[in-house]
Amino acid sequence: MSEVSALAEPQLAGVRNFRDVGGLPTVDGRRVRQGRLFRSGHLAHATADDAAFLSSLGLHTIFDFRNAADQRLEGPDVALPGVRNVNLPLTDPADGAEFWKMVRDGDLDQLRSILSDGRGAARMAAAYRTIIKERTAEHSKVLHALAEDSVPALMHCAAGKDRAGLSIAVTLLAVGVERDAIEADYLQSNVKHRRYKVHRSDNSADAMSPEVMELLDPLFDARAEYLAAAYETIEQTWGDVDTYLSVGLKVSAETRERLRERLLD
Numbered sequence: 001m002s003e004v005s006a007l008a009e010p011q012l013a014g015v016r017n018f019r020d021v022g023g024l025p026t027v028d029g030r031r032v033r034q035g036r037l038f039r040s041g042h043l044a045h046a047t048a049d050d051a052a053f054l055s056s057l058g059l060h061t062i063f064d065f066r067n068a069a070d071q072r073l074e075g076p077d078v079a080l081p082g083v084r085n086v087n088l089p090l091t092d093p094a095d096g097a098e099f100w101k102m103v104r105d106g107d108l109d110q111l112r113s114i115l116s117d118g119r120g121a122a123r124m125a126a127a128y129r130t131i132i133k134e135r136t137a138e139h140s141k142v143l144h145a146l147a148e149d150s151v152p153a154l155m156h157c158a159a160g161k162d163r164a165g166l167s168i169a170v171t172l173l174a175v176g177v178e179r180d181a182i183e184a185d186y187l188q189s190n191v192k193h194r195r196y197k198v199h200r201s202d203n204s205a206d207a208m209s210p211e212v213m214e215l216l217d218p219l220f221d222a223r224a225e226y227l228a229a230a231y232e233t234i235e236q237t238w239g240d241v242d243t244y245l246s247v248g249l250k251v252s253a254e255t256r257e258r259l260r261e262r263l264l265d
Contacts, residue, residue, distance in 0.1 A: 120218030
């Protein structure tokens, strides 16, 4: 992480996984401009100080990729004066509230049956593939909005890792950021202070046992293999990134150029 990015990353009390993606390099030698594109976990628990900081960013739009079940569980985002809130629900990598209720309340045998022997990681990779293939309309809306008037922008989901992570990745691909840099930013969600907190309602001895935590790790990790599954799906479905953007997301060369003007130095 660059020194500038580190300085721009406050320790917010009620918002996890916040960061400015400014500074990332493009394949043609440019960089994402600081203060244009941010990412985080949900804003439902933002403190007054957190809200004051977020308000200081001059945000135009907040993209919230949570679904209704997420919002019932966590609450709505705090309202920031003058900021447009756009809710575009994306597939939850864990299949939503029913699955998370099982994670919170389920016994060890249940968790083993759905998450052991690589099944948790496979579930996550499959969800990334689904988001890429089935949520083209939502990603198209994001890119067109950013090209028109929506920056500075903040993208978030619940943890700020999967749905927001993919939407950030798609945006960065559209402006030509190097894939290694996209992956490095994505993996920043693994830093301890950014990670989503696992809450288990079971008070028994195995509620937060090492085995339970190991079973849940694939759900709370940002793994390069998940992002690779998304890239592979782009290539299998559309052939290459340019065709994915132009045919899949209906983003023209002119729109991509406007995006670059708005997001790059």
